[in-house]
Amino acid sequence: MTPDALVAQLAAEDFNLRAQALAGLVRLGRAASPALRPLLDGPDARLRALAAQALAEIGNPADAEIFARALHDPTPEIRARAAQGLATIGDPRALGALVQTLNDLPDILHHPATLSTHLLTRYGAAALPQVMPSLKADDLATRQRAWLVVQSIVARMPDAAETSSLRQALGSYQPDAPQATRDAAAARAQAWLANR
Numbered sequence: 001m002t003p004d005a006l007v008a009q010l011a012a013e014d015f016n017l018r019a020q021a022l023a024g025l026v027r028l029g030r031a032a033s034p035a036l037r038p039l040l041d042g043p044d045a046r047l048r049a050l051a052a053q054a055l056a057e058i059g060n061p062a063d064a065e066i067f068a069r070a071l072h073d074p075t076p077e078i079r080a081r082a083a084q085g086l087a088t089i090g091d092p093r094a095l096g097a098l099v100q101t102l103n104d105l106p107d108i109l110h111h112p113a114t115l116s117t118h119l120l121t122r123y124g125a126a127a128l129p130q131v132m133p134s135l136k137a138d139d140l141a142t143r144q145r146a147w148l149v150v151q152s153i154v155a156r157m158p159d160a161a162e163t164s165s166l167r168q169a170l171g172s173y174q175p176d177a178p179q180a181t182r183d184a185a186a187a188r189a190q191a192w193l194a195n196r
Contacts, residue, residue: 003028003035010039010050018050025054033060040066045075052081059088071097080105080115087119095123095130102134102145112144121152128153128193135173135186143175143182150189166192 001009001024009021025032032054039051052070055063063085070082083097083104098116107113120127127149134146150170157163169192173185 003032006032007035007039007051010047011044022050022054026057029058030060030062033058033063037063037066040070040073040078045078048073049075049077049081052078052085056081056085056088059085061089061091064089064091067091067097068093071100076101076104083116084119087122095120095127098127099130099134103139103141112141112148114145117145117149117152120149121156124153125157132186132190132193135175135189136183140175147173147175162196 003025006021006024006028009017010025012018012021025036036051036055036058039047040055042048052073055066067082067085067089068091070085071079073079073082080101083094083101086094086097098120101116102114102120105115107115107118120131131146131149131153134142135150137143137146154163154166154170157166166189169185169188171185171188173182173189175182177185
């Protein structure tokens, strides 16, 4: 099928037809990008989300500015997919976008994970400077997700001494602890990061 025919099929009522169209567009790769881009400006949030997902999975560097613009979409899934797209193409704005969308598109099977927590974890220690400030966020869900990312990254760090010192710095951090306790632990961890 042509990209235009697959894009038209994205509007189908049948979930399976939409899924087939999405898979077909992703298989076409960069050749499908021009047919998908106009959907991101359309009024249908479901179509915008499917287009954003396809573009993010295709990972065409030519879509970098489209992803950056979609970070401001009112629909959380589209924002999350835009951050995913920036990460897929290795754009320098990706880490900031993933932190910005930390609460968007929850992984319903793995609470409190989201698409962004999974992607941030893949960055490893390079994500810590961007994620650590969220340990002090006002919102409990944001703190839980930031903590999930930090714990996942620390668990994968190869240097045992470095891991041990970071765990000591984090000490008593718990996302639902009293603010003074969690902020003190987060500050120690940020100090550790600054001296690393």
